[in-house]
Every structure is written in structure tokens, then in C-alpha cells.
Amino acid sequence: MLKPRYPITTPRLTLRPFTPADLDALHAYESRPDVARYLYWEPRDRDAVRTFLDKKISRTALLDEGDAIDLAVTHRTTGTLIGNCLLIWTSKTHRQGEIGYVLHPDQHGHGYATEAAREMLRLGFDGLRLHRITGRLDARNTASARVLEKLGMRREAHLIDNEHVKGEWTSETIYAMLDHEWTP
Numbered sequence: 001m002l003k004p005r006y007p008i009t010t011p012r013l014t015l016r017p018f019t020p021a022d023l024d025a026l027h028a029y030e031s032r033p034d035v036a037r038y039l040y041w042e043p044r045d046r047d048a049v050r051t052f053l054d055k056k057i058s059r060t061a062l063l064d065e066g067d068a069i070d071l072a073v074t075h076r077t078t079g080t081l082i083g084n085c086l087l088i089w090t091s092k093t094h095r096q097g098e099i100g101y102v103l104h105p106d107q108h109g110h111g112y113a114t115e116a117a118r119e120m121l122r123l124g125f126d127g128l129r130l131h132r133i134t135g136r137l138d139a140r141n142t143a144s145a146r147v148l149e150k151l152g153m154r155r156e157a158h159l160i161d162n163e164h165v166k167g168e169w170t171s172e173t174i175y176a177m178l179d180h181e182w183t184p
Contacts, residue, residue, distance in 0.1 A: 002062040002089075002128045004069065010115050015071040015085065018056040022072055025081035026053055029104035038138035039102070040165060056084065062128055065092040069123065073103065073116045082107040085116040087124050087133075095131035097124045101147070113147045118184075121151060125182040132178050139171035148175040152183070 007016040018026070027049040029035050036043045044052065059070040066089065073083040083103030090096045099120040101113045117135075124130040135148045139158060149155075153175035161169035 001064075002069075002123065004061070004123060004127060006060070006071075008071070008119055008123075009076060010119060012076055013112060013115055014074045014076050014079070015116060015119055016074065017060045018053060018070070018072045018084070020053070020057070022081050023050060023053055026056075026084075029083065029102070032105065034105055035102060038141040038144070042166070059086070062087070062089045065089055069120075071116075073101075073112065082112060083116070085113075085120050087120040087128075089128065089130075090134075095129065097128065097130045097133045099124070099133055099135050101144075108143065111150075113144075114150045117147060117151055121177065121182060122184055125179050126184070130179065132176055135175040137173055137175075138165075139173045145173060145175070151177070152181065153177045 007014045027044070027046050030044045030049050030052070033043050056070045059068050061067065062069060068086050068088040070084055070086040072081050073085055074081050083101060085101040086099065088098045090098050099117050101117050103113050121133055124133045135153055137144045154177070155173060156176045157174040159172045159174070162172050163170050
């Protein structure tokens with residue numbers, strides 16, 4: 001079980017639970033086709049973003065397998081919402097989890113995804129005592145793959161045409177790290 005103390009700060013970011021006031025900033029990137037391109041969902045209209053925001057607001061602790069922490073990623077100095085990051089507890093028995101992140105494209109290329117995802121690894125390994133954490137992505141998403149590589153995660157699998165997403169077969173790449181490989 002993991003109930004982090006919020007906010008979580010890094011040198012440049014603050015990770016915090018979502019609030020209803022995040023609707024406009026969340027919609028600003030979740031509505032974009034370039035953001036949804038490699039994700040399971042299409043660009044979201046305001047009503048869809050509101051629905052998913054309500055879910056994000058409640059995702060602040062890992063109480064059991066299947067739970068997720070989904071946090072707002074904000075600039076530490078301005079408080080501006082620039083994305084979100086998450087940690088999913090995928091298996092209690094096997095002590096496994098999964099990380100993910102989505103950033104507004106205007107914030108790409110600054111290392112923010114790596115900085116936020118590193119905190120998700122810390123929560124998983126140090127907080128929940130997971131043995132293994134993965135990161136899964138559309139194989140075409142080379143920028144996301146670079147983030148996972150910067151974190152020290154190893155590429156373990158390339159699954160060819162394993163999912164039918166948005167009307168096309170897509171391949172998936174899986175990265176992973178074990179607890180003894182984690183160095184904060």
C-alpha cells in the first residue's frame with residue numbers, strides 16, 4: 001500500500017493530485033491530435049476531459065493491485081500544468097508496476113518527462129517496494145522510448161502488430177527495470 005505525501009517536488013517540477021481547476025490546462029493538451037497519436041484514445045473534447053479529470057482526481061494512492069496514482073505535472077516556479085505522470089500497481093503477487101507520462105508538446109525536449117517519470121520509479125521501488133516496473137509504448141513513439149532509456153530502463157520486447165488501435169495494427173515496445181537496478 002502507498003499513500004504518498006503531496007506535493008512531490010523535483011528540482012524543476014511539482015507533482016500533485018489533480019483538482020477541478022485543472023480542466024482547461026488538461027484539455028489544452030488532451031484535445032490535441034499530436035498528443036493522442038500514440039495513445040489508446042482519440043483527442044478528447046471538453047466533456048471527455050472532464051470525465052477523465054474526475055477519475056484522475058481520485059487516483060492518489062495505491063491501496064491494492066490495479067490501482068494507479070495519476071499526478072499533475074506542474075512547473076515548480078509558476079505552477080503551470082504541463083502534463084501528467086502515473087504509476088500503476090499491476091501485480092501484488094509479483095510486485096510489479098508500470099509507469100506512464102503525457103506532456104503538452106510545448107514542453108517536450110526539456111527533460112520534464114524524464115524528471116517526472118523518475119519520481120514514479122522512486123515511488124514504485126522505494127515506496128511500494130516493487131520488484132519490477134515497466135513502461136509500454138507504441139513502437140513508433142521514439143521520443144517516449146528515449147525517456148525510458150534515459151531512466152536506465154532496458155528494452156525487453158518489441159511486439160509486432162500485437163494490438164489493433166484506432167483502425168490499424170500497431171506494434172508495442174516494452175521497457176523494464178528491476179529493483180536492484182534502480183539508482184535514485
